[in-house]
Amino acid sequence: MTTRPTHRRTLQLAVGGTALLLALSACSSSDDSASASSSPSAGASSAGDLKGTVTVFAAASLKESFTELGEEFEAAHPGTKVTFNFGGSDALAASITSGAPADVFAAASPKTMQIVTDAKDAAGEPATFVRNQLEIAVVPGNPENVATLEDLTKSGLKVALCAKEVPCGAAAQKALDGAGLRLTPVSYEQDVKSALTKVRLKEVDASVVYKTDVKAAAGNVEGVEFPESAGAVNDYPIVLLKDAPNASAAEAFIAFVRSDEGGKVLSEAGFLNP
Structure with a gap:
């Protein structure tokens, strides 16, 4: 008679323990899943x-x-x-x-x-x-005393521009148009580095390029800022x-x-x- 309640109590403990283990297992599985989904490597390539x-x-x-x-x-x-x-x-x-x-x-x-x-x-x-903003690149020492965009139109001054189809050329033309200036360069170049090279080699007196190009060529050219460039960024x-x-x-x-x-x-x- 005394063993039956004890047996029932033991069975209840066993069942309760099993339920607890299942619950803990489910929580652990859920946590692992959430961790995996929030991991940088889940669903996307990691740096490695x-x-x-x-x-x-x-x-x-x-x-x-x-x-x-x-x-x-x-x-x-x-x-x-x-x-x-x-x-x-x-x-x-x-x-x-x-x-x-x-x-x-x-x-x-x-x-x-x-x-x-x-x-x-x-x-x-x-x-x-x-x-990026434009700047005038001139030969070191600026022997032609270029100080403004209008100075580029002076007779005898040799200027290179980027081709009008190239962004630096389109921006330069926009600045010239905004200032009401007309300029016929000695050459149109296919990219901004080619226009800058003309100045570096002293084949021209000046060129309209980007500020970044003047900075990259420091020592080989000098930069002259002009206010019209603000309208052609x-x-x-x-x-x-x-x-x-x-x-x-x-x-x-x-x-x-x-x-x-x-x-x-x-x-x-x-x-x-x-």
Whole structure:
């Protein structure tokens, strides 16, 4: 008679213990699941998963800063390699729409970016990541005493400009038109670096380029600021391309360019915040 209540009590304890263990197990499973879903590696590639080459088509004026950013990106993501094709934004856009394999396009103006978006070759909406302002580059010592934009129209002064189809050329023309000035250069160059090189080699007396280019060529040219440049500032958009061969690493590179760390490099190069 005394064993029956004891047996019942033991059974109740066993059942209660089993229920408690099941409840704890369920909580643990739920916690593990929540932890997994909040983990950076869940549903997305972690930094260690990024591999391979990222091909970036970028405006010539981005050469120094993007080269530095590429090196920093590679250091942060071992196993990746960033390669660049720098040039006039219009020519780069034409190459992309003609099928040139690339992952990222960084243009020096929304107009040249539109060539790519209109052709449906962008994977998403371009984002402006920096802006750039014009400056007059002159031979060291400024022997021709260029002090204003109007000085570039002086008789006998040799000036090089970017081609009007190139963002720096379109911006220069906008500044000239805004000031009511007419200028016939001795040459039109296909990108801003070529226009700057004309001054560095002393083939011309002056050229209208970006502040970032004057800063990058410090010691080889001098810069002359002019107020009309404030009305011709260029926005620089960047976008992932639709048929990017290495989309995941390309997205990470774009994110790095737009990060605080990337912004610091670009700011030090002379670019303006978007």
